[in-house]
C-alpha cells in the first residue's frame with residue numbers, strides 16, 4: 001500500500017499562551033499543499049516493525065514519527081503480524097512544513113487500513129496528537145482552523161485555486177527552540193484570524209493574503225535575515241504575499257497566476273537564496289487516496 005504524506009503551510013499563525021505542560025495554545029489557519037513524501041507499507045511474516053528511509057540523516061528507528069505512529073496503533077490493537085515500511089522523503093526536514101507529522105499521519109491511516117482496525121478518522125485524530133501537535137491536522141488535511149495545541153480542528157471551505165511557491169534556505173530551525181524563544185509579551189502583531197475566517201467564507205484570496213501573519217517570523221528573521229530576502233524576492237516577483245511557514249525557515253508565496261509563479265521560481269533559483277525551490281498549488285482532497 002502506498003500513501004502520500006502531504007506538506008502543510010500555515011496561512012496564519014498566532015500563539016496565545018503557554019500552558020502548564022510547556023505546550024502553547026495556538027490559533028492557526030492550516031492549508032495542505034501538493035508536496036509530499038511517499039510511505040510504502042506492507043505486512044511481513046516476522047513480528048515487529050521495520051522502517052527504511054531514503055535520507056541518511058532521518059532516523060529509521062523508534063525516533064521516527066512514522067515508527068511511533070505505527071507502534072502506537074499496533075500495540076493498542078495487539079497486532080501480532082509484522083510491518084515493513086519504506087519512507088521516501090521530498091518534504092524538506094525541520095522546515096516548518098509538518099514533514100514528520102504528515103508521515104506519521106500516513107502511518108496512522110495506513111496501519112488502520114492494512115490491519116483492518118476499523119478506526120474512524122476522528123478516532124485516528126484522537127490518537128494522533130500523542131505523536132505530535134500537528135499530526136491530527138495531517139490526518140484531516142485541507143483548509144482548517146487549528147486551536148488548542150493544534151489538535152482542535154474545524155474544517156473550512158477550500159480556498160479558491162491558487163499557486164504556492166516554496167523556498168527553503170539551507171538552514172534548519174528546531175520547533176521546540178522556536179517556541180522556547182518566543183516572547184509572548186512582546187509579540188508586536190497578532191494575525192487577524194477571525195478576519196481570515198471571514199475572507200475564506202467569502203472566497204476573497206486578496207483580502208485573505210493581505211492578513212497573513214506568523215508570530216514566529218520576526219524572531220526567526222532576526223536570526224536568519226535570508227528569510228526576509230526570500231520573502232522580498234517573491235513579493236517583488238508577483239506573489240500576493242509571502243510568509244514563513246510554521247516555525248520556519250521555509251518561506252511560501254501565494255500567487256493567483258501559475259505563469260507568474262513559475263517566473264518567480266526561476267528568479268529564486270538563480271538568486272541561490274534558497275536550497276529548495278518548489279512550485280506547486282494548494283491541495284484540498286481529504287481521502288488519503
Ligand SMILES: C[C@](O)(CO)[C@H](O)COP(=O)(O)OP(=O)(O)OC[C@H]1O[C@@H](n2ccc(N)nc2=O)[C@H](O)[C@@H]1O
Nearest residue numbers: 022023024101132133134135149150175176179246247
Ligand atoms: C509550529 C507548528 O509547525 C505550526 O503548525 C506546530 O505548532 C508544531 O507542531 P509539531 O511539530 O507537531 O510539534 P510537536 O512535535 O508536538 O512539539 C515539538 C515541540 O514544540 C513545542 N510546541 C509544539 C506545539 C505547540 N502547540 N506548543 C509547543 O510549545 C513543544 O516545546 C514541543 O516539545
Ligand SMILES: Nc1ncnc2c1ncn2[C@@H]1O[C@H](COP(=O)(O)OP(=O)(O)OP(=O)(O)O)[C@@H](O)[C@H]1O
Nearest residue numbers: 064065093094095096097098099100101103175246
Ligand atoms: N518522518 C520523519 N521525517 C523527518 N524528520 C523526522 C521524521 N521522524 C522524526 N524526525 C525528526 O524530527 C525532526 C523534525 O522533522 P520535521 O521535518 O517533521 O520538522 P518540521 O518540518 O519542522 O515539522 P513541523 O512543521 O511539524 O514543526 C528532524 O530533525 C528528524 O530528526
